[in-house]
Amino acid sequence: TQLLEQSPQFLSIQEGENLTVYCNSSSVFSSLQWYRQEPGEGPVLLVTVVTGGEVKKLKRLTFQFGDARKDSSLHITAAQPGDTGLYLCAGEPIQGAQKLVFGQGTRLTINP
Amino acid sequence: DVKVTQSSRYLVKRTGEKVFLECVQDMDHENMFWYRQDPGLGLRLIYFSYDVKMKEKGDIPEGYSVSREKKERFSLILESASTNQTSMYLCASSSMGRTEAFFGQGTRLTVV
Numbered sequence: 001t002q003l004l005e006q007s008p009q010f011l012s013i014q015e016g017e018n019l020t021v022y023c024n025s026s027s028v029f030s031s032l033q034w035y036r037q038e039p040g041e042g043p044v045l046l047v048t049v050v051t052g053g054e055v056k057k058l059k060r061l062t063f064q065f066g067d068a069r070k071d072s073s074l075h076i077t078a079a080q081p082g083d084t085g086l087y088l089c090a091g092e093p094i095q096g097a098q099k100l101v102f103g104q105g106t107r108l109t110i111n112p
Numbered sequence: 113d114v115k116v117t118q119s120s121r122y123l124v125k126r127t128g129e130k131v132f133l134e135c136v137q138d139m140d141h142e143n144m145f146w147y148r149q150d151p152g153l154g155l156r157l158i159y160f161s162y163d164v165k166m167k168e169k170g171d172i173p174e175g176y177s178v179s180r181e182k183k184e185r186f187s188l189i190l191e192s193a194s195t196n197q198t199s200m201y202l203c204a205s206s207s208m209g210r211t212e213a214f215f216g217q218g219t220r221l222t223v224v
Contacts, residue, residue, distance in 0.1 A: 033213075
């Protein structure tokens with residue numbers, strides 16, 4: 001079974017600070033996705049990274065896929081209270097039959 | 113606006129009851145999934161389906177069954193609800209050959 005480990009599991013910081021969330025595995029993935037989930041709602045896709053070393057930016061969020069396609073990071077610059085939520089990484093296994101493997105999530109709280 | 117709709121946001125059921133969770137998507141997606149989400153465990157796949165009348169076991173199928181009689185509808189059935197099935201249940205869909213998932217708003221099920 002392929003696993004994705006996210007760290008940290010909980011993060012509480014002040015508005016304006018920067019942060020990085022990590023998603024690591026010993027397995028190689030075809031692609032990796034990041035989702036954000038707000039309380040009482042389902043996860044919403046933020047980005048998909050496909051190529052080793054790929055970097056994608058979404059406003060203040062920067063996503064990177066590791067060169068070996070085993071890990072990914074999410075960096076948020078100048079965090080805002082609206083960034084608060086549960087961030088989930090999800091990997092598409094090489095032989096995954098269109099199924100995703102999810103990390104356990106990082107619960108992020110941005111304090112005004 | 114594309115949507116995955118779950119029939120209930122909150123459900124309270126008694127131990128031993130048969131429980132039906134319904135999910136409908138309007139995106140003509142071939143793939144549909146049922147996950148359960150528990151704190152610290154991320155999303156765990158219960159069952160999935162790639163086509164009408166097809167179903168595949170996920171990682172934790174015990175105690176559950178599914179039905180997909182129409183392309184847009186995927187039902188999760190708890191044959192005899194138990195307290196350890198108290199959880200958030202999330203339905204998702206994706207198009208053929210893709211893994212990017214669209215989620216419903218979730219059903220928080222409490223079994224008492």
